[in-house]
Amino acid sequence: MATFGTLSDRLTQTFSALRTKGKLSPADVDGTVREIRRALLDADVALPVVKDFTGRVRERALGDEVNKALNPAQQVVKIVNDELVTILGGEQRRLQFAKSGPTVIMLAGLQGAGKTTLAGKLAKWLKNDGHTPMLVAADLQRPNAVQQLQVVGEQAGASVYAPEPGNGVGDPVRVAKDAMKVARDKQHDVVIVDTAGRLGVDAELMKQAASIRKAVDPDEVLFVIDAMIGQDAVATAQAFQEGVDFTGVVLSKLDGDARGGAALSVASVTGRPIMFASTGEGLDDFEPFHPDRMASRILDLGDILTLIEQAQKAFDEDQARKTAEKFATDSFTLEDFLEQMQQLKNMGSIKGMLGMLPGARGMKEQLDNFDESELTRTEAIIRSMTPAERRMPKLLNGSRRLRIAKGSGTTVTEVNQLVMRFEQAAKMMKTVAKGGMPQIPGMGPLGMGGGPGARSARKAAKKKGKAGSRSGNPAKRAAEEAAKAQGGSAGGAATGSGFGLGGGGAAGNQAPSAEELEALQKFLGR
Amino acid sequence: MAERSWSLGGALRGLFTTPVVDDEMWDDLEAALIGADFGPDLTDEILDHLRSEVDRLRITDPADVKRLLRETIEERLAAHDPTLRLSERPAVVLVVGVNGVGKTTTIGKFAKFLTGYQRSVVVGAADTFRAAAVDQLATWAERAGAGVVRPQQQGQDPASVAYQTVERAIADGTDIAIIDTAGRLQTKAGLMDELAKVRRVVEKLAPIAEVLLVLDGTTGQNGVAQAQAFIEHAGVTGLVITKLDGSAKGGFVLRVQQQTGIPIKLIGQGEGIGDLTGFTPHVFAQSLVP
Numbered sequence A: 001m002a003t004f005g006t007l008s009d010r011l012t013q014t015f016s017a018l019r020t021k022g023k024l025s026p027a028d029v030d031g032t033v034r035e036i037r038r039a040l041l042d043a044d045v046a047l048p049v050v051k052d053f054t055g056r057v058r059e060r061a062l063g064d065e066v067n068k069a070l071n072p073a074q075q076v077v078k079i080v081n082d083e084l085v086t087i088l089g090g091e092q093r094r095l096q097f098a099k100s101g102p103t104v105i106m107l108a109g110l111q112g113a114g115k116t117t118l119a120g121k122l123a124k125w126l127k128n129d130g131h132t133p134m135l136v137a138a139d140l141q142r143p144n145a146v147q148q149l150q151v152v153g154e155q156a157g158a159s160v161y162a163p164e165p166g167n168g169v170g171d172p173v174r175v176a177k178d179a180m181k182v183a184r185d186k187q188h189d190v191v192i193v194d195t196a197g198r199l200g201v202d203a204e205l206m207k208q209a210a211s212i213r214k215a216v217d218p219d220e221v222l223f224v225i226d227a228m229i230g231q232d233a234v235a236t237a238q239a240f241q242e243g244v245d246f247t248g249v250v251l252s253k254l255d256g257d258a259r260g261g262a263a264l265s266v267a268s269v270t271g272r273p274i275m276f277a278s279t280g281e282g283l284d285d286f287e288p289f290h291p292d293r294m295a296s297r298i299l300d301l302g303d304i305l306t307l308i309e310q311a312q313k314a315f316d317e318d319q320a321r322k323t324a325e326k327f328a329t330d331s332f333t334l335e336d337f338l339e340q341m342q343q344l345k346n347m348g349s350i351k352g353m354l355g356m357l358p359g360a361r362g363m364k365e366q367l368d369n370f371d372e373s374e375l376t377r378t379e380a381i382i383r384s385m386t387p388a389e390r391r392m393p394k395l396l397n398g399s400r401r402l403r404i405a406k407g408s409g410t411t412v413t414e415v416n417q418l419v420m421r422f423e424q425a426a427k428m429m430k431t432v433a434k435g436g437m438p439q440i441p442g443m444g445p446l447g448m449g450g451g452p453g454a455r456s457a458r459k460a461a462k463k464k465g466k467a468g469s470r471s472g473n474p475a476k477r478a479a480e481e482a483a484k485a486q487g488g489s490a491g492g493a494a495t496g497s498g499f500g501l502g503g504g505g506a507a508g509n510q511a512p513s514a515e516e517l518e519a520l521q522k523f524l525g526r
Numbered sequence B: 001m002a003e004r005s006w007s008l009g010g011a012l013r014g015l016f017t018t019p020v021v022d023d024e025m026w027d028d029l030e031a032a033l034i035g036a037d038f039g040p041d042l043t044d045e046i047l048d049h050l051r052s053e054v055d056r057l058r059i060t061d062p063a064d065v066k067r068l069l070r071e072t073i074e075e076r077l078a079a080h081d082p083t084l085r086l087s088e089r090p091a092v093v094l095v096v097g098v099n100g101v102g103k104t105t106t107i108g109k110f111a112k113f114l115t116g117y118q119r120s121v122v123v124g125a126a127d128t129f130r131a132a133a134v135d136q137l138a139t140w141a142e143r144a145g146a147g148v149v150r151p152q153q154q155g156q157d158p159a160s161v162a163y164q165t166v167e168r169a170i171a172d173g174t175d176i177a178i179i180d181t182a183g184r185l186q187t188k189a190g191l192m193d194e195l196a197k198v199r200r201v202v203e204k205l206a207p208i209a210e211v212l213l214v215l216d217g218t219t220g221q222n223g224v225a226q227a228q229a230f231i232e233h234a235g236v237t238g239l240v241i242t243k244l245d246g247s248a249k250g251g252f253v254l255r256v257q258q259q260t261g262i263p264i265k266l267i268g269q270g271e272g273i274g275d276l277t278g279f280t281p282h283v284f285a286q287s288l289v290p
């Protein structure tokens, strides 16, 4: 069966065809929306949710905000992301603690979702925060679930209330009720109730869960759901909402490579906030949920959005249009080139920009070889030209080139290379402006400034053979890169900086801290 | 949300009372397949196939389309042989999969099934990582009337537990040795290598009869990635689909079968020791397209 590539790849193609159009026709929007629909389905977002969602996106995409945008097609993607983040992060909030008496947190979910492990993680996390949590073994169904909770509790340094042996023996409602008294007597300020996994269609067990809820009157009921779940997420979430009326959601096993569309399904169908992400088997693999990271993950879009935002900030729209025209009409000069480069510099590190591009998938080696000082040299060369030369590179004969080399502190060879590359780049951009595939997919008119560096980088990469296969995730790559930069091994210019915190889309231009990197690695789990 | 309590059965029933083959029917059909986790690519592929058949055979009754769909699915599911090969003595079965899919439970049920046919069984607790995993397996072994080999200490190398299990099966003349392994996400290279090592070590004693990959029936499209990785690292010979007693349909397994060629061999439909059946394409297709 054919593999269809990532959404970014497919959209990049859609975009390149749309790039020169000032306006999006309804048919253009439909094409883009169709790709997004497919990406969401690939990510296991439930179909009714996808329909709802793409309908809203389509409406906004046909509106004014898009047609006025620098690049309408990319603006559509931005809308998609905004909508995703809105749904996923709609009601971001922290754990609700009881005003008096112990805070009670009840866990519920399907079999094998990760409740018991989460109980341990929560306990450890709360304990580190100065609380005195007590775990309650109310899964008396699954063989040896009680022992599992005891072990996990011990690892977390929390006490465990486990009066019944389990394996089908004992009444979980009773245990839950008694636990409340024990917690008060022993002055635990948080009680975490682990319950047996159950199916949404199992009416009897759902009733039991409701009874447990009633017995402990929890401050929070957390619905734990496996990030790998498919279309059934909706039916299951609804069953649990009706059954135990959960107050928050925990997404588990996010350290895998599932795109996790269930997050979107559950959040939009139940309106309950996703509060935590469970990201590994260790008790510390647990963190607050990040809607923006999840949105990128579901769309598999890399940081194209951050890039668009930066580009929009740095570029004057009118000028960008003029540039596009120049490309198309062949009147693009070295002077324009220089100007473009200066604008790019305003945007921060080129390497950073490249690193964020989904089109730059697998370009890790190229990025390693990208030398930003080359840009500085290029700038010096162009500055040493006369305005006439900048406008008409054809004037550049041997003696002029020698003069320029001397003036810029470079060699004639370098000047020659620049002129050659400029001509190639101008040709390439002309193709792009006319709707062909750019050399660096997804960059649009921006590709220009990256031209020289990206070219030599490509050459270097060819020498070394293809870049690693699975560094495709820009955030992960960013982490690797920045880690390298911190280790001081990346040559020359201050590299790591522009990489920001890719996946988080959070930290604009400063290098991520070691902790952030670690969290990111964990989140990505690769 | 418009479609609250959506179900494949409901959608298809509604769909096939529509008297004519029209766009709406095709839309409903698409919704039904997507909703059953076939995934967008396979859904398109099946629908394209159906469309051309409907044209070719000049079908006008949606009921015939439904029959055709069920046949198509059944045919594809039946393309692989679901027979379990357990003829060696001992027949060594390795059970693998991501976390929480139902490996240990499946082993309990499977052991019971085998002892029910007077085969002697020993299970090996090579999940030395997860809390209380060994006890959980021992509980199932007891219920199933099977022997159990436990690690001598917490965190012991899983390969050595697997080795000891097979060693014991050989020494005791046990018919079948089933080895439980820790759940692991297919993206964790180190843990996947560990599985390969378990295989290698066991094969020093006896060939492995079956490597069963357990897939959770509620899984979405990630199931394909799981299967591919486990096939590569653990040499999977058969699939077990669990939790089909819930509302999930498990349509992704068709993609898995098509892309990997590995047959489904067992189906789990509950937490009870008897809730395990063989795989029958007809029944499975029937539940996908009721």
Ligand SMILES: Nc1nc2c(ncn2[C@@H]2O[C@H](COP(=O)(O)OP(=O)(O)OP(=O)(O)O)[C@@H](O)[C@H]2O)c(=O)[nH]1
Pocket: A111, A112, A142, A197, A199, B097, B098, B099, B100, B101, B102, B103, B104, B105, B106, B127, B130, B133, B181, B182, B183, B184, B242, B243, B244, B245, B246, B268, B269, B270, B271, B275
């Ligand atoms: N409803 C239902 N639940 C099942 C089925 N198979 C397993 N389970 C439940 O799923 C949960 C996980 O099962 P386990 O057998 O512990 O899964 P596992 O793969 O061994 O888990 P780890 O060893 O922790 O990776 C338990 O609560 C089981 O009772 C099934 O076919 N249907």
Ligand SMILES: [Mg+2]
Pocket: B103, B104, B105, B127, B133, B180, B181, B182, B183
């Ligand atoms: Mg297990």
